[in-house]
Amino acid sequence: MSDWYRDLANSGVGSTLVKQLGLPRPAVLRRYEPGAPLLTGPAVVGTTGGSRLHEILIRLLEDAGVPVQPPAATDGERLGAVLLDATGVTGPADLSAAQEFLTPAVRRLGPSGRVLVLADPPSDAGSPAQAAARQALEGLVRSIAKELRNGATANLLVVPAGAEASVPGPVRFFLSGRSAYVDGQVVALTTADVPADEDEERPLAGRVAVVTGAARGIGAAIARVLSRDGAHVVAVDVPAAGDELAEVVNEIGGTAFQLDITAPDAAQRLIAHLRERRGGVDVVVHNAGITRDKLLVNMDAARWHAVMAVNLQAQLDLTQALLDAEGVLRPGARVVCVSSQSGIAGNRGQTNYAASKAGVIGMVRAWAPAFAERGATINAVAPGFIVTEMTARMPFGTREIGSRINSLQQGGLPVDVAETIAWLAQPSAAGVNGQVVRVCGQSFLGA
Numbered sequence: 001m002s003d004w005y006r007d008l009a010n011s012g013v014g015s016t017l018v019k020q021l022g023l024p025r026p027a028v029l030r031r032y033e034p035g036a037p038l039l040t041g042p043a044v045v046g047t048t049g050g051s052r053l054h055e056i057l058i059r060l061l062e063d064a065g066v067p068v069q070p071p072a073a074t075d076g077e078r079l080g081a082v083l084l085d086a087t088g089v090t091g092p093a094d095l096s097a098a099q100e101f102l103t104p105a106v107r108r109l110g111p112s113g114r115v116l117v118l119a120d121p122p123s124d125a126g127s128p129a130q131a132a133a134r135q136a137l138e139g140l141v142r143s144i145a146k147e148l149r150n151g152a153t154a155n156l157l158v159v160p161a162g163a164e165a166s167v168p169g170p171v172r173f174f175l176s177g178r179s180a181y182v183d184g185q186v187v188a189l190t191t192a193d194v195p196a197d198e199d200e201e202r203p204l205a206g207r208v209a210v211v212t213g214a215a216r217g218i219g220a221a222i223a224r225v226l227s228r229d230g231a232h233v234v235a236v237d238v239p240a241a242g243d244e245l246a247e248v249v250n251e252i253g254g255t256a257f258q259l260d261i262t263a264p265d266a267a268q269r270l271i272a273h274l275r276e277r278r279g280g281v282d283v284v285v286h287n288a289g290i291t292r293d294k295l296l297v298n299m300d301a302a303r304w305h306a307v308m309a310v311n312l313q314a315q316l317d318l319t320q321a322l323l324d325a326e327g328v329l330r331p332g333a334r335v336v337c338v339s340s341q342s343g344i345a346g347n348r349g350q351t352n353y354a355a356s357k358a359g360v361i362g363m364v365r366a367w368a369p370a371f372a373e374r375g376a377t378i379n380a381v382a383p384g385f386i387v388t389e390m391t392a393r394m395p396f397g398t399r400e401i402g403s404r405i406n407s408l409q410q411g412g413l414p415v416d417v418a419e420t421i422a423w424l425a426q427p428s429a430a431g432v433n434g435q436v437v438r439v440c441g442q443s444f445l446g447a
């Protein structure tokens with residue numbers, strides 16, 4: 001599905017016109033292609049005094065073949081990324097070093113460039129001044145994200161002491177085209193056993209992944225991306241979507257499993273299949289979801305229950321059953337739950353949907369410690385405005401406004417949600433647990 005306005009704004013005459021009228025100029029985003037370089041230009045790496053992560057960042061960039069320039073270089077080449085190790089700030093005065101580094105560096109950032117700041121957690125600061133300085137970095141990064149243009153993004157990684165091994169995987173994600181539509185986000189890392197090596201092109205080789213609601217839309221994109229990354233995908237959807245489901249699995253060489261996830265025996269049937277045919281499961285993506293919109297004053301019990309059953313109760317029941325079924329959820333397992341921006345911001349006419357999607361966030365946060373104990377993780381992604389057949393059917397005005405009110409001035413694609421889920425499923429994302437990653441282009445709703 002093409003974005004007619006983005007295409008116009010990037011055409012010869014159109015670009016002059018939208019500039020003169022002061023209209024938004026959405027860029028063509030850099031998206032991941034296997035084999036593509038991590039960045040399209042050199043990087044600069046700054047510090048604010050402390051430099052706990054500086055060496056890790058330099059090594060990662062060198063390993064990826066990215067030239068690292070000194071921050072003060074002035075050769076005019078557009079930068080692919082600006083990284084700031086802001087760990088070690090002790091008070092607001094230290095933040096001036098961040099500004100002094102970022103101002104000239106961000107000026108040189110190229111199209112679809114990346115700003116990535118790494119910071120200590122405010123929660124374990126030694127003094128209110130230190131907590132203030134650490135928290136200040138969040139405001140700084142979210143504002144940079146709003147100022148950047150040309151498809152560039154800014155994000156913040158929070159790295160507690162001891163979680164250094166968790167850093168490289170998430171840094172690679174945020175620099176790469178996989179994070180094209182993830183902007184203005186804060187992701188906190190934890191200490192975890194992270195495998196030293198990963199096949200970056202097929203990080204899920206040999207893994208079994210279940211994707212619910214995989215017959216179309218975002219679920220089909222998730223199935224394709226997990227398969228591209230090496231996983232065998234067990235694609236689940238209702239029997240009524242059997243033909244579409246078969247098309248997806250034929251394309252990717254996966255397995256179709258027709259199942260209504262709200263059926264009383266759904267979890268047991270799926271677990272039996274995984275145990276008998278696949279010997280277990282490594283990745284579970286709870287993607288199936290429905291809407292039954294009505295204002296609360298007109299809401300009926302059927303609409304309320306249908307949405308709760310698919311969007312929340314089925315995720316709870318299947319996850320609990322997998323945890324209880326001995327030997328099915330393999331060591332290092334990943335559960336990724338699809339929430340929604342509506343679950344963060346609320347939405348008119350969606351009390352049932354927003355409640356279910358907020359519930360998913362509560363579930364993920366509550367389960368994270370138990371997953372960590374098993375060496376596993378559970379996270380949520382919250383898509384914003386994603387261009388699907390559903391959004392294509394919206395009235396023109398609603399669709400245009402909905403897709404433009406974000407820092408990237410365009411809707412995301414199903415593949416953007418899929419890439420974020422595939423990243424959370426990677427072995428090198430072991431230190432990301434209990435997080436909610438919005439894939440929303442820094443939507444202005446529910447920020």
Ligand SMILES: NC(=O)c1ccc[n+]([C@@H]2O[C@H](COP(=O)([O-])OP(=O)(O)OC[C@H]3O[C@@H](n4cnc5c(N)ncnc54)[C@H](O)[C@@H]3O)[C@@H](O)[C@H]2O)c1
Nearest residue numbers: 213215216217218237238260261262287288289340383386
């Ligand atoms: N499209 C967006 O902009 C957007 C935004 C935020 C969140 N989301 C969420 O992303 C997920 C996918 O959305 P989409 O736009 O691709 O939706 P979609 O309606 O195109 O696809 C959902 C799939 O889930 C399946 N499904 C529904 N009930 C099921 C059940 N009981 N058992 C098994 N499968 C079932 C459907 O048959 C369908 O194939 C949903 O959880 C949705 O809430 C979408």
